[in-house]
Amino acid sequence: MIASIELKKSASKHLYLQLYSQLRELILKGELEADTKLPPIRKFSKKLSVNNITIVNAYNLLEEEDLVYKKVGSGTFVAPLTNQHKEEQNNYLDEQVYIDEDTKFTEQQEKMINFATGAPTPDLFPIAPFKRLVNKVLDRDGGYAFGYQKSQGYLELRKTISSYITNYNIKADIDEIQIISGAQQGIDILAKTFLDYGDTVFVERPTYPGAISVFNSRKANIVEIPITSEGIDTAVLEEKLAEYNPEFLYLMPNFQNPTGYSYSKTTKERIIELANEYSLLIIEDDCLGDLNYTSKDNKSLKSLDQNQRIIYIKSFSKVFMPGLRLAFLLIPNRYFEDILISKYISDIFTDGLVQRVLDLYFKEEMWEEQITTLKDTYSQRYQTMCNALQEYLPQKVEFTIPQGGLNFWLELPAELTDKKLQQQALKKDINLAPGSVFYAAAPPDNRIRLSIAAASQKEIRRGIKKLASIIKDQLENNGYQLNNSFLPLV
Ligand SMILES: Cc1ncc(COP(=O)(O)O)c(C=O)c1O
Numbered sequence: 001m002i003a004s005i006e007l008k009k010s011a012s013k014h015l016y017l018q019l020y021s022q023l024r025e026l027i028l029k030g031e032l033e034a035d036t037k038l039p040p041i042r043k044f045s046k047k048l049s050v051n052n053i054t055i056v057n058a059y060n061l062l063e064e065e066d067l068v069y070k071k072v073g074s075g076t077f078v079a080p081l082t083n084q085h086k087e088e089q090n091n092y093l094d095e096q097v098y099i100d101e102d103t104k105f106t107e108q109q110e111k112m113i114n115f116a117t118g119a120p121t122p123d124l125f126p127i128a129p130f131k132r133l134v135n136k137v138l139d140r141d142g143g144y145a146f147g148y149q150k151s152q153g154y155l156e157l158r159k160t161i162s163s164y165i166t167n168y169n170i171k172a173d174i175d176e177i178q179i180i181s182g183a184q185q186g187i188d189i190l191a192k193t194f195l196d197y198g199d200t201v202f203v204e205r206p207t208y209p210g211a212i213s214v215f216n217s218r219k220a221n222i223v224e225i226p227i228t229s230e231g232i233d234t235a236v237l238e239e240k241l242a243e244y245n246p247e248f249l250y251l252m253p254n255f256q257n258p259t260g261y262s263y264s265k266t267t268k269e270r271i272i273e274l275a276n277e278y279s280l281l282i283i284e285d286d287c288l289g290d291l292n293y294t295s296k297d298n299k300s301l302k303s304l305d306q307n308q309r310i311i312y313i314k315s316f317s318k319v320f321m322p323g324l325r326l327a328f329l330l331i332p333n334r335y336f337e338d339i340l341i342s343k344y345i346s347d348i349f350t351d352g353l354v355q356r357v358l359d360l361y362f363k364e365e366m367w368e369e370q371i372t373t374l375k376d377t378y379s380q381r382y383q384t385m386c387n388a389l390q391e392y393l394p395q396k397v398e399f400t401i402p403q404g405g406l407n408f409w410l411e412l413p414a415e416l417t418d419k420k421l422q423q424q425a426l427k428k429d430i431n432l433a434p435g436s437v438f439y440a441a442a443p444p445d446n447r448i449r450l451s452i453a454a455a456s457q458k459e460i461r462r463g464i465k466k467l468a469s470i471i472k473d474q475l476e477n478n479g480y481q482l483n484n485s486f487l488p489l490v
Helices: 017-029 041-048 054-062 082-109 127-146 154-170 183-192 209-217 236-244 267-279 333-347 351-361 369-391 416-427 457-477
Strands: 068-071 073-076 177-181 202-204 221-228 248-251 282-285 310-315 327-330 409-412 445-449
Touching: 017 054, 017 127, 017 267, 017 369, 041 369, 054 127, 054 248, 054 369, 082 310, 127 351, 154 177, 154 327, 154 351, 177 333, 183 209, 183 282, 183 310, 183 333, 202 209, 209 221, 221 236, 236 267, 236 416, 310 409, 351 369, 369 409, 369 457, 416 445, 416 457
Parallel strands: 202 221, 202 248, 248 282, 282 310
Antiparallel strands: 068 073, 177 327, 310 327, 409 445
16 A cells, blocks of 8 residues: 555645655555554655655654554554544545535636735645644643743744754854844834934845835835846945945845846855945845755855844745744844844734744754755746746847746836736736836836746746737737747848
8 A cells, every 4th residue: 555655746745745645545545454554764765765854744743643653662553543533534535526626616716827926825835734833832832832922032943043044154143133023024123223214225226115115114215226137236336335325235135026136156245345345234135045946156145244244134934934924134243232122112022833833843854845845846837937938928028037036027128018018917817016116216117027936837837828928919019020030131
């Protein structure tokens, strides 16, 4: 029976969840009888070509449901079915029919292909292990998880983060780590800390609109510095530094939102030099840095910073679950107290239960698999998007292939506008993000952002094909004749 188990590395479902579901099914169907010994962890992991932890996590989930039991020193065995399991066993086939009908219904409902959102969809969320860890935290800490927490964050989680970030070549001790309720809150509390009415802040042009809104809410003077496929234009940055005295520069050096651009090594090094020369404070938002598919160097600026010039923001929204509202800041010591006060004023502390669960996620070594699974799914979507754009789009649409992240930034021919294209696309059940929302002032109107966060590979191919035909129709209506067979006269 066990021989029939097959795990698909290409599926969006975690490997341990695939294994858990298949074993569960074999047990409930009675194909694995009570007291049958399950394969030892090492042997099984070798057979399935997965990490030991995949087997451990699947066995743990089955144990939580009393479907298996463990004997110290002997291994894991199938448990006798309880009455509740037997009832479930009887309903098993009926349930399959029911689920299939349910799925069909939602598929029909959700026919919109969403390239507009940068948020991952619920099918990518690791619900079963999360549930297990929530219970574990509640059993362990009871009401403490729901009391007032320290504003700086749960100590154990800060210790875990301090050791985890060494993987990124970043050193920060627990006093330099501030837990926050999402990166958006991070940007907000930094703005509260550093910006007064009329203060200047530098941003990339274009940039993340959530940051623009925060800086506008502080009535700051936003100076936009153009970004190219090599990163922010350091010559313009230097000119502007000579002209203004900004409170800080907000940027995203890896897989930038919205452009997908990544800073070259030269750009990163030059920025660090300028920061030292002009005593410039930098806020580095590293939302997508983990989603590296082809980049050879996606180091953070923070890892290059010798002089405590950088405040680093890392969100768990894109690589875990946005609804948890969890992120952290790495803060040079001198700013720590002021930022702590801003955090306290905002919401006093970040949810204690989710901080504890995240901490266990790392401690039980499930994080690595989380990132690997998500990255696998996204890199397949990324490849599909690269191929579809190259195959279907007319040559007049320009884009640079990003090296990672979730976003593709397209420049439309001047005859088209982002909003009009969005309206036309919506009529065909495709949504996209108009580029003009990513600018603080004087936006161009012929850019769009396409995100792979919420579109499957199938949807990407279908959506880009349709989008390309809408673009071609609009170009033809504008009098521009597409002639893909044009060859220069030589
Ligand atoms: C660059 C960037 N920073 C911050 C955020 C907000 O993240 P969070 O959900 O952690 O608040 C986003 C969300 O899309 C983002 O793209």
